Amino acid sequence: MSDNNNELERYIQSTPKSKALWEDAKNYMPGGDSRNSIFWAPYPIFVDHASGCHVVDSDGVDRLDFIGTMTTLVLGHGPKPVLDAVENQMNQGVVYNAPNAHQIRLAKLLCERIPSFDLVRFTNSGTEATLNTIRAARAVTGKSKIAKVEGGYHGSHDQVSVSVRVNPAKAGERSHPDAMAATEGLGEGMLEQVVVIPFNETSIARETLESHKDDLAAVIIEPMLGSVGMLPATTEFLTMLRE
Ligand SMILES: Cc1ncc(COP(=O)(O)O)c(C=O)c1O
Structure with a gap:
């Protein structure tokens, strides 16, 4: 129990800016976040930036990221080829409200690589x-x-x-x-x-x-x-x- 308390105390001492951001966030978002599943008590760290397998919180603490956005970030944070492709696409418009050829290319890749996939429906979440x-x-x-x-x-x-x-x-x-x-x-x-x-x-x-x-x-x-x-x-x- 006392180890847990020490850990909590250390966490609170090392994250004053995250705490301040969370207090501010609660004025505008219920619970101070928009995703309950990644909230932890007493408040989560607020991330300032990330690269590769490192995340740096708002208090400047550099942490190794073992979560990788629940394993979806298989290439780590900000891999250059992905950033280049995103930048290239942004210059061509981002939201079309119509289908595009990239979707087909990705769906085809997934169907070819994963034997249980017959067809793919992309969703936002x-x-x-x-x-x-x-x-x-x-x-x-x-x-x-x-x-x-x-x-x-x-x-x-x-x-x-x-x-x-x-x-x-x-x-x-x-x-x-x-x-x-x-x-x-x-x-x-x-x-x-x-x-x-x-x-x-x-x-x-x-x-x-x-x-x-x-x-x-x-x-x-x-x-x-x-x-x-x-x-x-x-x-x-x-x-x-x-x-
Ligand atoms: C197995 C699983 N299913 C569904 C979801 C829900 O995803 P989202 O938060 O994008 O709605 C998650 C999110 O972590 C998940 O891990």
Whole structure:
């Protein structure tokens, strides 16, 4: 406990400018941020600039970045070829409200490289991707419910805002978790639309899925649970889900 307190004290002492920015931000943005999933208490660092695998916060502290925007930044911060390509494109206009040839080139590359990709729909966020995917699954199967893992994060729309960061003391039995609202304001009946299964508990999860199979449109899973500490799924668990 005292180690935790020391760490918190050191954090607060080394980040006065981030704290001041956060106080200011709260006047204009709810909670002082526009992305709840990357907020941590008491306040996050505010980044001033970044390069390669380094991020420098507003207090000038240079940190090694092990997150890489949740692993999406595979080339690091500001790789020159990417910056050059972006600059080149910006000179030709940025938003067209019409399709363009670059989209086809990228979609083709993805389909060629990733065997499970037949077609690609580009979206602006992960939230839109999972929303569209679940909607398509409902349309194709004619069923309404989805199953998700307790602790899995799939964005901020209603159907996936269930059992994300749960309080184990309030979330029912570990083997048969209750569907818990991750936010206030979910639509009525939303929790009944989601079957929650325990992560990496292959036989229990299989049993639960089988008992709901006539109502399930899809099972959604992150192979690595990001928002509860980067926990990898076992091959056995993923294989069972695929079956
Ligand atoms: C596995 C997964 N799905 C969905 C999302 C939601 O993405 P976004 O925040 O872009 O809506 C995230 C974001 O971190 C994610 O890690």
